[in-house]
Amino acid sequence: MQRRTLGRTGREVSSIGLGTWQFGGDWGPVADEDAFAVMDASAEADVTLFDTADVYGDGTSEALIGRWLQANPGSGVTVTTKMGRRAEQTPDNYVAANFRTWVDRSRTNLQQDTLDLVQLHCPPTAVFSDDAVYDALDALVADGAIAAYGVSVETADQALTAIARPNVASVQIILNAFRLKPLDAVLPAAREAGVAILARVPLASGLLSGKYTTDTEFAPEDHRTYNRHGEAFDQGETFSGVPFDDGVRAAQEFAAALPEGVSVPQAALAWVIAQDGVTAAIPGARNAEQARLNAQAGSLDAPADLDATVRDLYDRWFRATVHERW
Known part of the structure:
Protein backbone atom coordinates (compact mmCIF):
# COMPACT_ATOMS: atom_id res chain seq x y z
CA MET A 1 0.00 0.00 0.00
CA GLN A 2 1.37 3.38 -0.98
CA ARG A 3 1.68 5.95 1.82
CA ARG A 4 1.31 9.69 1.37
CA THR A 5 1.37 12.79 3.55
CA LEU A 6 -2.06 14.10 4.49
CA GLY A 7 -1.31 17.67 3.50
CA ARG A 8 -0.51 20.15 6.22
CA THR A 9 -1.31 17.64 8.97
CA GLY A 10 2.01 15.91 8.37
CA ARG A 11 0.36 12.52 8.98
CA GLU A 12 1.11 9.57 6.74
CA VAL A 13 -1.97 7.77 5.40
CA SER A 14 -2.71 5.04 2.89
CA SER A 15 -3.40 6.05 -0.71
CA ILE A 16 -6.63 4.06 -0.57
CA GLY A 17 -8.89 5.01 2.30
CA LEU A 18 -12.33 3.83 3.36
CA GLY A 19 -15.39 5.98 2.80
CA THR A 20 -18.16 5.17 5.29
CA TRP A 21 -21.24 6.99 4.02
CA GLN A 22 -22.74 3.55 3.43
CA PHE A 23 -22.62 2.79 7.18
CA GLY A 24 -25.35 5.41 7.61
CA GLY A 25 -27.84 3.59 5.38
CA ASP A 26 -27.98 5.98 2.42
CA TRP A 27 -26.79 3.18 0.12
CA GLY A 28 -29.26 0.68 1.53
CA PRO A 29 -29.14 -0.98 4.97
CA VAL A 30 -25.81 -2.17 6.39
CA ALA A 31 -25.77 -4.34 9.52
CA ASP A 32 -23.36 -3.43 12.32
CA GLU A 33 -21.48 -6.70 11.92
CA ASP A 34 -20.97 -6.00 8.22
CA ALA A 35 -19.63 -2.53 8.99
CA PHE A 36 -17.16 -3.99 11.48
CA ALA A 37 -16.12 -6.64 8.96
CA VAL A 38 -15.44 -3.90 6.40
CA MET A 39 -13.29 -1.95 8.86
CA ASP A 40 -11.44 -5.09 9.94
CA ALA A 41 -10.71 -6.07 6.35
CA SER A 42 -9.58 -2.54 5.49
CA ALA A 43 -7.18 -2.36 8.43
CA GLU A 44 -5.82 -5.82 7.64
CA ALA A 45 -5.12 -4.55 4.10
CA ASP A 46 -3.11 -1.59 5.49
CA VAL A 47 -5.81 1.05 4.99
CA THR A 48 -5.11 3.78 7.54
CA LEU A 49 -7.66 6.43 6.54
CA PHE A 50 -11.37 6.23 7.38
CA ASP A 51 -13.66 9.04 6.21
CA THR A 52 -17.06 9.77 7.75
CA ALA A 53 -19.45 12.63 8.56
CA ASP A 54 -21.74 13.59 11.41
CA VAL A 55 -24.83 13.24 9.19
CA TYR A 56 -24.16 9.74 7.86
CA GLY A 57 -27.05 7.95 9.50
CA ASP A 58 -27.38 10.91 11.90
CA GLY A 59 -24.10 9.90 13.54
CA THR A 60 -24.40 6.14 13.08
CA SER A 61 -21.30 5.96 10.89
CA GLU A 62 -19.20 7.95 13.37
CA ALA A 63 -20.44 5.85 16.28
CA LEU A 64 -19.58 2.59 14.52
CA ILE A 65 -16.07 3.86 13.80
CA GLY A 66 -15.76 5.00 17.43
CA ARG A 67 -16.64 1.52 18.66
CA TRP A 68 -14.17 -0.03 16.21
CA LEU A 69 -11.39 2.30 17.37
CA GLN A 70 -12.02 1.35 20.99
CA ALA A 71 -11.82 -2.32 20.06
CA ASN A 72 -8.63 -1.76 18.07
CA PRO A 73 -6.33 0.48 20.12
CA GLY A 74 -3.14 1.41 18.35
CA SER A 75 -4.66 0.74 14.92
CA GLY A 76 -2.89 3.74 13.40
CA VAL A 77 -6.06 4.75 11.56
CA THR A 78 -6.62 8.45 10.91
CA VAL A 79 -10.31 9.39 10.94
CA THR A 80 -11.53 12.33 8.91
CA THR A 81 -15.05 13.50 9.66
CA LYS A 82 -17.22 16.33 8.39
CA MET A 83 -19.57 18.89 9.88
CA GLY A 84 -21.99 21.57 8.75
CA ARG A 85 -25.01 19.77 7.38
CA ARG A 86 -26.90 19.35 10.63
CA ALA A 87 -28.47 22.76 10.11
CA GLU A 88 -30.01 24.66 7.24
CA GLN A 89 -27.41 25.33 4.54
CA THR A 90 -27.11 29.08 5.03
CA PRO A 91 -23.86 30.99 5.74
CA ASP A 92 -25.28 32.30 9.01
CA ASN A 93 -25.12 28.81 10.50
CA TYR A 94 -21.38 28.43 9.97
CA VAL A 95 -20.37 30.09 13.22
CA ALA A 96 -18.16 29.23 16.19
CA ALA A 97 -20.97 28.16 18.52
CA ASN A 98 -22.35 25.66 16.02
CA PHE A 99 -18.88 24.39 15.20
CA ARG A 100 -18.31 23.70 18.88
CA THR A 114 -9.15 15.35 19.73
CA LEU A 115 -10.54 14.74 16.27
CA ASP A 116 -7.84 13.99 13.69
CA LEU A 117 -9.31 16.10 10.89
CA VAL A 118 -12.66 17.88 10.58
CA GLN A 119 -13.88 19.07 7.20
CA LEU A 120 -16.60 21.59 6.44
CA HIS A 121 -19.20 19.49 4.63
CA CYS A 122 -19.88 21.17 1.29
CA PRO A 123 -21.08 24.47 2.76
CA PRO A 124 -22.53 27.37 0.75
CA THR A 125 -20.00 29.12 -1.44
CA ALA A 126 -19.91 32.27 0.71
CA VAL A 127 -18.57 30.28 3.66
CA PHE A 128 -15.28 29.59 1.88
CA SER A 129 -14.44 33.32 1.84
CA ASP A 130 -15.50 34.16 5.41
CA ASP A 131 -12.55 35.07 7.65
CA ALA A 132 -14.61 34.39 10.78
CA VAL A 133 -15.13 30.78 9.71
CA TYR A 134 -11.40 30.14 9.61
CA ASP A 135 -10.85 32.02 12.89
CA ALA A 136 -13.38 29.71 14.55
CA LEU A 137 -11.69 26.63 13.09
CA ASP A 138 -8.29 27.87 14.21
CA ALA A 139 -9.69 28.29 17.74
CA LEU A 140 -10.82 24.64 17.77
CA VAL A 141 -7.29 23.60 16.83
CA ALA A 142 -5.78 25.88 19.47
CA ASP A 143 -7.84 24.38 22.28
CA GLY A 144 -7.24 20.79 21.22
CA ALA A 145 -10.75 19.86 20.09
CA ILE A 146 -9.46 19.10 16.60
CA ALA A 147 -5.96 18.49 15.31
CA ALA A 148 -6.55 19.95 11.85
CA TYR A 149 -9.27 21.04 9.48
CA GLY A 150 -10.12 20.91 5.82
CA VAL A 151 -13.08 21.25 3.49
CA SER A 152 -15.25 19.07 1.34
CA VAL A 153 -16.38 20.91 -1.77
CA GLU A 154 -18.82 20.66 -4.63
CA THR A 155 -16.97 22.86 -7.12
CA ALA A 156 -13.44 23.49 -8.29
CA ASP A 157 -13.78 27.20 -7.52
CA GLN A 158 -14.65 26.43 -3.89
CA ALA A 159 -11.59 24.21 -3.68
CA LEU A 160 -9.30 26.94 -5.00
CA THR A 161 -10.66 29.45 -2.51
CA ALA A 162 -10.00 27.07 0.37
CA ILE A 163 -6.53 26.07 -0.81
CA ALA A 164 -5.49 29.72 -0.59
CA ARG A 165 -6.12 29.73 3.16
CA PRO A 166 -2.93 29.06 5.15
CA ASN A 167 -4.30 26.51 7.63
CA VAL A 168 -6.54 24.41 5.42
CA ALA A 169 -4.97 20.95 5.52
CA SER A 170 -7.06 19.13 2.97
CA VAL A 171 -9.67 19.40 0.25
CA GLN A 172 -12.09 16.59 -0.45
CA ILE A 173 -13.47 16.75 -3.97
CA ILE A 174 -15.19 14.44 -6.45
CA LEU A 175 -12.55 13.06 -8.78
CA ASN A 176 -12.90 9.96 -10.90
CA ALA A 177 -12.64 8.83 -14.50
CA PHE A 178 -15.96 10.56 -15.25
CA ARG A 179 -15.20 13.86 -13.42
CA LEU A 180 -11.90 15.34 -14.54
CA LYS A 181 -12.20 19.06 -13.90
CA PRO A 182 -10.06 18.99 -10.71
CA LEU A 183 -7.10 18.05 -12.91
CA ASP A 184 -7.19 21.49 -14.58
CA ALA A 185 -6.42 23.80 -11.66
CA VAL A 186 -7.26 22.24 -8.30
CA LEU A 187 -4.57 19.56 -8.21
CA PRO A 188 -1.78 21.92 -9.33
CA ALA A 189 -2.82 24.49 -6.71
CA ALA A 190 -2.97 21.86 -3.97
CA ARG A 191 0.48 20.53 -4.88
CA GLU A 192 1.93 24.03 -4.74
CA ALA A 193 0.32 24.78 -1.36
CA GLY A 194 0.99 21.42 0.27
CA VAL A 195 -2.74 20.71 0.69
CA ALA A 196 -4.00 17.13 0.62
CA ILE A 197 -6.53 16.07 -2.00
CA LEU A 198 -8.99 13.37 -0.96
CA ALA A 199 -10.79 12.01 -4.02
CA ARG A 200 -14.34 11.20 -3.08
CA VAL A 201 -16.87 9.26 -5.17
CA PRO A 202 -13.87 7.67 -6.93
CA LEU A 203 -16.03 4.94 -8.48
CA ALA A 204 -18.80 7.32 -9.59
CA SER A 205 -21.32 5.88 -7.11
CA GLY A 206 -20.64 2.39 -8.42
CA LEU A 207 -20.73 3.09 -12.15
CA LEU A 208 -17.03 2.19 -12.21
CA SER A 209 -17.61 -1.03 -10.33
CA GLY A 210 -18.40 -2.66 -13.66
CA LYS A 211 -21.53 -4.28 -12.23
CA TYR A 212 -24.38 -2.16 -13.54
CA THR A 213 -26.52 -2.25 -16.64
CA THR A 214 -29.03 0.33 -17.82
CA ASP A 215 -31.72 -1.83 -16.17
CA THR A 216 -30.13 -1.83 -12.72
CA GLU A 217 -32.43 -0.53 -9.97
CA PHE A 218 -31.58 0.57 -6.44
CA ALA A 219 -33.52 0.46 -3.19
CA PRO A 220 -35.88 3.39 -2.46
CA GLU A 221 -33.73 4.49 0.51
CA ASP A 222 -30.58 4.47 -1.65
CA HIS A 223 -29.56 7.98 -2.75
CA ARG A 224 -28.93 6.56 -6.22
CA THR A 225 -32.72 6.32 -6.42
CA TYR A 226 -33.96 9.36 -4.54
CA ASN A 227 -31.25 11.83 -5.60
CA ARG A 228 -30.52 10.74 -9.16
CA HIS A 229 -31.53 14.13 -10.54
CA GLY A 230 -30.54 16.23 -7.51
CA GLU A 231 -33.91 16.01 -5.76
CA ALA A 232 -32.44 15.90 -2.22
CA PHE A 233 -28.96 17.45 -2.51
CA ASP A 234 -26.37 18.33 -5.13
CA GLN A 235 -26.78 16.06 -8.15
CA GLY A 236 -23.01 15.83 -8.48
CA GLU A 237 -22.92 13.57 -5.41
CA THR A 238 -24.87 10.82 -7.21
CA PHE A 239 -23.22 9.08 -10.17
CA SER A 240 -20.93 12.15 -10.25
CA GLY A 241 -23.80 14.04 -11.85
CA VAL A 242 -23.56 12.12 -15.12
CA PRO A 243 -26.66 10.59 -16.76
CA PHE A 244 -26.97 7.01 -15.54
CA ASP A 245 -27.38 5.37 -18.94
CA ASP A 246 -24.41 7.28 -20.36
CA GLY A 247 -22.36 6.32 -17.32
CA VAL A 248 -23.15 2.64 -17.76
CA ARG A 249 -22.19 2.69 -21.42
CA ALA A 250 -18.98 4.63 -20.77
CA ALA A 251 -18.11 2.16 -17.99
CA GLN A 252 -18.55 -0.68 -20.45
CA GLU A 253 -16.09 1.00 -22.80
CA PHE A 254 -13.72 1.56 -19.86
CA ALA A 255 -13.89 -2.15 -19.01
CA ALA A 256 -13.33 -3.20 -22.60
CA ALA A 257 -10.12 -1.16 -22.76
CA LEU A 258 -8.51 -2.93 -19.78
CA PRO A 259 -5.98 -5.74 -20.10
CA GLU A 260 -7.27 -9.21 -19.35
CA GLY A 261 -7.47 -9.92 -15.64
CA VAL A 262 -7.60 -6.27 -14.56
CA SER A 263 -10.79 -5.43 -12.66
CA VAL A 264 -12.77 -2.30 -13.44
CA PRO A 265 -12.90 -0.84 -9.91
CA GLN A 266 -9.24 -1.53 -9.19
CA ALA A 267 -8.19 0.09 -12.46
CA ALA A 268 -10.44 3.08 -11.76
CA LEU A 269 -8.96 3.54 -8.27
CA ALA A 270 -5.40 3.04 -9.51
CA TRP A 271 -6.01 5.75 -12.11
CA VAL A 272 -7.26 8.19 -9.47
CA ILE A 273 -4.33 7.78 -7.11
CA ALA A 274 -1.89 8.01 -10.03
CA GLN A 275 -2.93 11.65 -10.60
CA ASP A 276 -0.20 14.00 -9.41
CA GLY A 277 -1.46 15.75 -6.30
CA VAL A 278 -3.97 13.15 -5.12
CA THR A 279 -3.30 12.02 -1.57
CA ALA A 280 -5.91 9.28 -1.32
CA ALA A 281 -9.08 7.94 -2.84
CA ILE A 282 -11.86 7.05 -0.42
CA PRO A 283 -14.14 4.40 -1.93
CA GLY A 284 -16.90 2.88 0.15
CA ALA A 285 -17.38 -0.84 0.67
CA ARG A 286 -20.45 -2.77 1.75
CA ASN A 287 -18.65 -6.01 2.59
CA ALA A 288 -15.20 -7.24 3.55
CA GLU A 289 -14.36 -8.58 0.09
CA GLN A 290 -15.06 -5.22 -1.54
CA ALA A 291 -12.86 -3.55 1.06
CA ARG A 292 -9.99 -5.95 0.37
CA LEU A 293 -10.26 -5.53 -3.40
CA ASN A 294 -10.38 -1.74 -3.11
CA ALA A 295 -7.29 -1.75 -0.90
CA GLN A 296 -5.34 -3.82 -3.41
CA ALA A 297 -5.55 -0.89 -5.84
CA GLY A 298 -3.15 0.95 -3.52
CA SER A 299 -0.32 -1.28 -4.67
CA LEU A 300 -1.22 -1.45 -8.37
CA ASP A 301 -0.02 0.63 -11.30
CA ALA A 302 -2.71 1.91 -13.64
CA PRO A 303 -2.55 0.23 -17.08
CA ALA A 304 -0.22 2.13 -19.40
CA ASP A 305 -2.85 3.40 -21.84
CA LEU A 306 -5.62 3.98 -19.32
CA ASP A 307 -5.12 7.73 -18.98
CA ALA A 308 -5.66 8.24 -22.71
CA THR A 309 -8.78 6.06 -22.54
CA VAL A 310 -10.17 8.04 -19.60
CA ARG A 311 -9.67 11.38 -21.32
CA ASP A 312 -11.23 10.13 -24.54
CA LEU A 313 -14.28 8.77 -22.70
CA TYR A 314 -14.64 12.00 -20.77
CA ASP A 315 -14.51 14.15 -23.88
CA ARG A 316 -17.04 12.02 -25.72
CA TRP A 317 -19.49 11.20 -22.95
CA PHE A 318 -19.31 13.80 -20.17
CA ARG A 319 -17.35 16.99 -20.75
CA ALA A 320 -20.29 18.87 -22.29
CA THR A 321 -22.67 18.00 -19.44
CA VAL A 322 -20.52 18.13 -16.30
CA HIS A 323 -17.32 20.09 -16.82
CA GLU A 324 -18.70 23.59 -16.34
CA ARG A 325 -21.21 22.64 -13.65
CA TRP A 326 -18.73 21.74 -10.93
Missing part, protein backbone atom coordinates in the same frame (compact mmCIF):
# COMPACT_ATOMS: atom_id res chain seq x y z
CA THR A 101 -21.60 21.84 19.22
CA TRP A 102 -21.01 19.74 16.11
CA VAL A 103 -17.40 18.95 17.01
CA ASP A 104 -18.31 17.94 20.55
CA ARG A 105 -21.00 15.60 19.20
CA SER A 106 -18.48 14.00 16.83
CA ARG A 107 -15.94 13.65 19.64
CA THR A 108 -18.55 11.73 21.60
CA ASN A 109 -19.54 9.56 18.65
CA LEU A 110 -15.94 8.78 17.72
CA GLN A 111 -14.83 8.47 21.36
CA GLN A 112 -11.89 10.79 20.67
CA ASP A 113 -10.79 13.76 22.76
Whole structure:
Protein backbone atom coordinates (compact mmCIF):
# COMPACT_ATOMS: atom_id res chain seq x y z
CA MET A 1 0.00 0.00 0.00
CA GLN A 2 1.37 3.38 -0.98
CA ARG A 3 1.68 5.95 1.82
CA ARG A 4 1.31 9.69 1.37
CA THR A 5 1.37 12.79 3.55
CA LEU A 6 -2.06 14.10 4.49
CA GLY A 7 -1.31 17.67 3.50
CA ARG A 8 -0.51 20.15 6.22
CA THR A 9 -1.31 17.64 8.97
CA GLY A 10 2.01 15.91 8.37
CA ARG A 11 0.36 12.52 8.98
CA GLU A 12 1.11 9.57 6.74
CA VAL A 13 -1.97 7.77 5.40
CA SER A 14 -2.71 5.04 2.89
CA SER A 15 -3.40 6.05 -0.71
CA ILE A 16 -6.63 4.06 -0.57
CA GLY A 17 -8.89 5.01 2.30
CA LEU A 18 -12.33 3.83 3.36
CA GLY A 19 -15.39 5.98 2.80
CA THR A 20 -18.16 5.17 5.29
CA TRP A 21 -21.24 6.99 4.02
CA GLN A 22 -22.74 3.55 3.43
CA PHE A 23 -22.62 2.79 7.18
CA GLY A 24 -25.35 5.41 7.61
CA GLY A 25 -27.84 3.59 5.38
CA ASP A 26 -27.98 5.98 2.42
CA TRP A 27 -26.79 3.18 0.12
CA GLY A 28 -29.26 0.68 1.53
CA PRO A 29 -29.14 -0.98 4.97
CA VAL A 30 -25.81 -2.17 6.39
CA ALA A 31 -25.77 -4.34 9.52
CA ASP A 32 -23.36 -3.43 12.32
CA GLU A 33 -21.48 -6.70 11.92
CA ASP A 34 -20.97 -6.00 8.22
CA ALA A 35 -19.63 -2.53 8.99
CA PHE A 36 -17.16 -3.99 11.48
CA ALA A 37 -16.12 -6.64 8.96
CA VAL A 38 -15.44 -3.90 6.40
CA MET A 39 -13.29 -1.95 8.86
CA ASP A 40 -11.44 -5.09 9.94
CA ALA A 41 -10.71 -6.07 6.35
CA SER A 42 -9.58 -2.54 5.49
CA ALA A 43 -7.18 -2.36 8.43
CA GLU A 44 -5.82 -5.82 7.64
CA ALA A 45 -5.12 -4.55 4.10
CA ASP A 46 -3.11 -1.59 5.49
CA VAL A 47 -5.81 1.05 4.99
CA THR A 48 -5.11 3.78 7.54
CA LEU A 49 -7.66 6.43 6.54
CA PHE A 50 -11.37 6.23 7.38
CA ASP A 51 -13.66 9.04 6.21
CA THR A 52 -17.06 9.77 7.75
CA ALA A 53 -19.45 12.63 8.56
CA ASP A 54 -21.74 13.59 11.41
CA VAL A 55 -24.83 13.24 9.19
CA TYR A 56 -24.16 9.74 7.86
CA GLY A 57 -27.05 7.95 9.50
CA ASP A 58 -27.38 10.91 11.90
CA GLY A 59 -24.10 9.90 13.54
CA THR A 60 -24.40 6.14 13.08
CA SER A 61 -21.30 5.96 10.89
CA GLU A 62 -19.20 7.95 13.37
CA ALA A 63 -20.44 5.85 16.28
CA LEU A 64 -19.58 2.59 14.52
CA ILE A 65 -16.07 3.86 13.80
CA GLY A 66 -15.76 5.00 17.43
CA ARG A 67 -16.64 1.52 18.66
CA TRP A 68 -14.17 -0.03 16.21
CA LEU A 69 -11.39 2.30 17.37
CA GLN A 70 -12.02 1.35 20.99
CA ALA A 71 -11.82 -2.32 20.06
CA ASN A 72 -8.63 -1.76 18.07
CA PRO A 73 -6.33 0.48 20.12
CA GLY A 74 -3.14 1.41 18.35
CA SER A 75 -4.66 0.74 14.92
CA GLY A 76 -2.89 3.74 13.40
CA VAL A 77 -6.06 4.75 11.56
CA THR A 78 -6.62 8.45 10.91
CA VAL A 79 -10.31 9.39 10.94
CA THR A 80 -11.53 12.33 8.91
CA THR A 81 -15.05 13.50 9.66
CA LYS A 82 -17.22 16.33 8.39
CA MET A 83 -19.57 18.89 9.88
CA GLY A 84 -21.99 21.57 8.75
CA ARG A 85 -25.01 19.77 7.38
CA ARG A 86 -26.90 19.35 10.63
CA ALA A 87 -28.47 22.76 10.11
CA GLU A 88 -30.01 24.66 7.24
CA GLN A 89 -27.41 25.33 4.54
CA THR A 90 -27.11 29.08 5.03
CA PRO A 91 -23.86 30.99 5.74
CA ASP A 92 -25.28 32.30 9.01
CA ASN A 93 -25.12 28.81 10.50
CA TYR A 94 -21.38 28.43 9.97
CA VAL A 95 -20.37 30.09 13.22
CA ALA A 96 -18.16 29.23 16.19
CA ALA A 97 -20.97 28.16 18.52
CA ASN A 98 -22.35 25.66 16.02
CA PHE A 99 -18.88 24.39 15.20
CA ARG A 100 -18.31 23.70 18.88
CA THR A 101 -21.60 21.84 19.22
CA TRP A 102 -21.01 19.74 16.11
CA VAL A 103 -17.40 18.95 17.01
CA ASP A 104 -18.31 17.94 20.55
CA ARG A 105 -21.00 15.60 19.20
CA SER A 106 -18.48 14.00 16.83
CA ARG A 107 -15.94 13.65 19.64
CA THR A 108 -18.55 11.73 21.60
CA ASN A 109 -19.54 9.56 18.65
CA LEU A 110 -15.94 8.78 17.72
CA GLN A 111 -14.83 8.47 21.36
CA GLN A 112 -11.89 10.79 20.67
CA ASP A 113 -10.79 13.76 22.76
CA THR A 114 -9.15 15.35 19.73
CA LEU A 115 -10.54 14.74 16.27
CA ASP A 116 -7.84 13.99 13.69
CA LEU A 117 -9.31 16.10 10.89
CA VAL A 118 -12.66 17.88 10.58
CA GLN A 119 -13.88 19.07 7.20
CA LEU A 120 -16.60 21.59 6.44
CA HIS A 121 -19.20 19.49 4.63
CA CYS A 122 -19.88 21.17 1.29
CA PRO A 123 -21.08 24.47 2.76
CA PRO A 124 -22.53 27.37 0.75
CA THR A 125 -20.00 29.12 -1.44
CA ALA A 126 -19.91 32.27 0.71
CA VAL A 127 -18.57 30.28 3.66
CA PHE A 128 -15.28 29.59 1.88
CA SER A 129 -14.44 33.32 1.84
CA ASP A 130 -15.50 34.16 5.41
CA ASP A 131 -12.55 35.07 7.65
CA ALA A 132 -14.61 34.39 10.78
CA VAL A 133 -15.13 30.78 9.71
CA TYR A 134 -11.40 30.14 9.61
CA ASP A 135 -10.85 32.02 12.89
CA ALA A 136 -13.38 29.71 14.55
CA LEU A 137 -11.69 26.63 13.09
CA ASP A 138 -8.29 27.87 14.21
CA ALA A 139 -9.69 28.29 17.74
CA LEU A 140 -10.82 24.64 17.77
CA VAL A 141 -7.29 23.60 16.83
CA ALA A 142 -5.78 25.88 19.47
CA ASP A 143 -7.84 24.38 22.28
CA GLY A 144 -7.24 20.79 21.22
CA ALA A 145 -10.75 19.86 20.09
CA ILE A 146 -9.46 19.10 16.60
CA ALA A 147 -5.96 18.49 15.31
CA ALA A 148 -6.55 19.95 11.85
CA TYR A 149 -9.27 21.04 9.48
CA GLY A 150 -10.12 20.91 5.82
CA VAL A 151 -13.08 21.25 3.49
CA SER A 152 -15.25 19.07 1.34
CA VAL A 153 -16.38 20.91 -1.77
CA GLU A 154 -18.82 20.66 -4.63
CA THR A 155 -16.97 22.86 -7.12
CA ALA A 156 -13.44 23.49 -8.29
CA ASP A 157 -13.78 27.20 -7.52
CA GLN A 158 -14.65 26.43 -3.89
CA ALA A 159 -11.59 24.21 -3.68
CA LEU A 160 -9.30 26.94 -5.00
CA THR A 161 -10.66 29.45 -2.51
CA ALA A 162 -10.00 27.07 0.37
CA ILE A 163 -6.53 26.07 -0.81
CA ALA A 164 -5.49 29.72 -0.59
CA ARG A 165 -6.12 29.73 3.16
CA PRO A 166 -2.93 29.06 5.15
CA ASN A 167 -4.30 26.51 7.63
CA VAL A 168 -6.54 24.41 5.42
CA ALA A 169 -4.97 20.95 5.52
CA SER A 170 -7.06 19.13 2.97
CA VAL A 171 -9.67 19.40 0.25
CA GLN A 172 -12.09 16.59 -0.45
CA ILE A 173 -13.47 16.75 -3.97
CA ILE A 174 -15.19 14.44 -6.45
CA LEU A 175 -12.55 13.06 -8.78
CA ASN A 176 -12.90 9.96 -10.90
CA ALA A 177 -12.64 8.83 -14.50
CA PHE A 178 -15.96 10.56 -15.25
CA ARG A 179 -15.20 13.86 -13.42
CA LEU A 180 -11.90 15.34 -14.54
CA LYS A 181 -12.20 19.06 -13.90
CA PRO A 182 -10.06 18.99 -10.71
CA LEU A 183 -7.10 18.05 -12.91
CA ASP A 184 -7.19 21.49 -14.58
CA ALA A 185 -6.42 23.80 -11.66
CA VAL A 186 -7.26 22.24 -8.30
CA LEU A 187 -4.57 19.56 -8.21
CA PRO A 188 -1.78 21.92 -9.33
CA ALA A 189 -2.82 24.49 -6.71
CA ALA A 190 -2.97 21.86 -3.97
CA ARG A 191 0.48 20.53 -4.88
CA GLU A 192 1.93 24.03 -4.74
CA ALA A 193 0.32 24.78 -1.36
CA GLY A 194 0.99 21.42 0.27
CA VAL A 195 -2.74 20.71 0.69
CA ALA A 196 -4.00 17.13 0.62
CA ILE A 197 -6.53 16.07 -2.00
CA LEU A 198 -8.99 13.37 -0.96
CA ALA A 199 -10.79 12.01 -4.02
CA ARG A 200 -14.34 11.20 -3.08
CA VAL A 201 -16.87 9.26 -5.17
CA PRO A 202 -13.87 7.67 -6.93
CA LEU A 203 -16.03 4.94 -8.48
CA ALA A 204 -18.80 7.32 -9.59
CA SER A 205 -21.32 5.88 -7.11
CA GLY A 206 -20.64 2.39 -8.42
CA LEU A 207 -20.73 3.09 -12.15
CA LEU A 208 -17.03 2.19 -12.21
CA SER A 209 -17.61 -1.03 -10.33
CA GLY A 210 -18.40 -2.66 -13.66
CA LYS A 211 -21.53 -4.28 -12.23
CA TYR A 212 -24.38 -2.16 -13.54
CA THR A 213 -26.52 -2.25 -16.64
CA THR A 214 -29.03 0.33 -17.82
CA ASP A 215 -31.72 -1.83 -16.17
CA THR A 216 -30.13 -1.83 -12.72
CA GLU A 217 -32.43 -0.53 -9.97
CA PHE A 218 -31.58 0.57 -6.44
CA ALA A 219 -33.52 0.46 -3.19
CA PRO A 220 -35.88 3.39 -2.46
CA GLU A 221 -33.73 4.49 0.51
CA ASP A 222 -30.58 4.47 -1.65
CA HIS A 223 -29.56 7.98 -2.75
CA ARG A 224 -28.93 6.56 -6.22
CA THR A 225 -32.72 6.32 -6.42
CA TYR A 226 -33.96 9.36 -4.54
CA ASN A 227 -31.25 11.83 -5.60
CA ARG A 228 -30.52 10.74 -9.16
CA HIS A 229 -31.53 14.13 -10.54
CA GLY A 230 -30.54 16.23 -7.51
CA GLU A 231 -33.91 16.01 -5.76
CA ALA A 232 -32.44 15.90 -2.22
CA PHE A 233 -28.96 17.45 -2.51
CA ASP A 234 -26.37 18.33 -5.13
CA GLN A 235 -26.78 16.06 -8.15
CA GLY A 236 -23.01 15.83 -8.48
CA GLU A 237 -22.92 13.57 -5.41
CA THR A 238 -24.87 10.82 -7.21
CA PHE A 239 -23.22 9.08 -10.17
CA SER A 240 -20.93 12.15 -10.25
CA GLY A 241 -23.80 14.04 -11.85
CA VAL A 242 -23.56 12.12 -15.12
CA PRO A 243 -26.66 10.59 -16.76
CA PHE A 244 -26.97 7.01 -15.54
CA ASP A 245 -27.38 5.37 -18.94
CA ASP A 246 -24.41 7.28 -20.36
CA GLY A 247 -22.36 6.32 -17.32
CA VAL A 248 -23.15 2.64 -17.76
CA ARG A 249 -22.19 2.69 -21.42
CA ALA A 250 -18.98 4.63 -20.77
CA ALA A 251 -18.11 2.16 -17.99
CA GLN A 252 -18.55 -0.68 -20.45
CA GLU A 253 -16.09 1.00 -22.80
CA PHE A 254 -13.72 1.56 -19.86
CA ALA A 255 -13.89 -2.15 -19.01
CA ALA A 256 -13.33 -3.20 -22.60
CA ALA A 257 -10.12 -1.16 -22.76
CA LEU A 258 -8.51 -2.93 -19.78
CA PRO A 259 -5.98 -5.74 -20.10
CA GLU A 260 -7.27 -9.21 -19.35
CA GLY A 261 -7.47 -9.92 -15.64
CA VAL A 262 -7.60 -6.27 -14.56
CA SER A 263 -10.79 -5.43 -12.66
CA VAL A 264 -12.77 -2.30 -13.44
CA PRO A 265 -12.90 -0.84 -9.91
CA GLN A 266 -9.24 -1.53 -9.19
CA ALA A 267 -8.19 0.09 -12.46
CA ALA A 268 -10.44 3.08 -11.76
CA LEU A 269 -8.96 3.54 -8.27
CA ALA A 270 -5.40 3.04 -9.51
CA TRP A 271 -6.01 5.75 -12.11
CA VAL A 272 -7.26 8.19 -9.47
CA ILE A 273 -4.33 7.78 -7.11
CA ALA A 274 -1.89 8.01 -10.03
CA GLN A 275 -2.93 11.65 -10.60
CA ASP A 276 -0.20 14.00 -9.41
CA GLY A 277 -1.46 15.75 -6.30
CA VAL A 278 -3.97 13.15 -5.12
CA THR A 279 -3.30 12.02 -1.57
CA ALA A 280 -5.91 9.28 -1.32
CA ALA A 281 -9.08 7.94 -2.84
CA ILE A 282 -11.86 7.05 -0.42
CA PRO A 283 -14.14 4.40 -1.93
CA GLY A 284 -16.90 2.88 0.15
CA ALA A 285 -17.38 -0.84 0.67
CA ARG A 286 -20.45 -2.77 1.75
CA ASN A 287 -18.65 -6.01 2.59
CA ALA A 288 -15.20 -7.24 3.55
CA GLU A 289 -14.36 -8.58 0.09
CA GLN A 290 -15.06 -5.22 -1.54
CA ALA A 291 -12.86 -3.55 1.06
CA ARG A 292 -9.99 -5.95 0.37
CA LEU A 293 -10.26 -5.53 -3.40
CA ASN A 294 -10.38 -1.74 -3.11
CA ALA A 295 -7.29 -1.75 -0.90
CA GLN A 296 -5.34 -3.82 -3.41
CA ALA A 297 -5.55 -0.89 -5.84
CA GLY A 298 -3.15 0.95 -3.52
CA SER A 299 -0.32 -1.28 -4.67
CA LEU A 300 -1.22 -1.45 -8.37
CA ASP A 301 -0.02 0.63 -11.30
CA ALA A 302 -2.71 1.91 -13.64
CA PRO A 303 -2.55 0.23 -17.08
CA ALA A 304 -0.22 2.13 -19.40
CA ASP A 305 -2.85 3.40 -21.84
CA LEU A 306 -5.62 3.98 -19.32
CA ASP A 307 -5.12 7.73 -18.98
CA ALA A 308 -5.66 8.24 -22.71
CA THR A 309 -8.78 6.06 -22.54
CA VAL A 310 -10.17 8.04 -19.60
CA ARG A 311 -9.67 11.38 -21.32
CA ASP A 312 -11.23 10.13 -24.54
CA LEU A 313 -14.28 8.77 -22.70
CA TYR A 314 -14.64 12.00 -20.77
CA ASP A 315 -14.51 14.15 -23.88
CA ARG A 316 -17.04 12.02 -25.72
CA TRP A 317 -19.49 11.20 -22.95
CA PHE A 318 -19.31 13.80 -20.17
CA ARG A 319 -17.35 16.99 -20.75
CA ALA A 320 -20.29 18.87 -22.29
CA THR A 321 -22.67 18.00 -19.44
CA VAL A 322 -20.52 18.13 -16.30
CA HIS A 323 -17.32 20.09 -16.82
CA GLU A 324 -18.70 23.59 -16.34
CA ARG A 325 -21.21 22.64 -13.65
CA TRP A 326 -18.73 21.74 -10.93
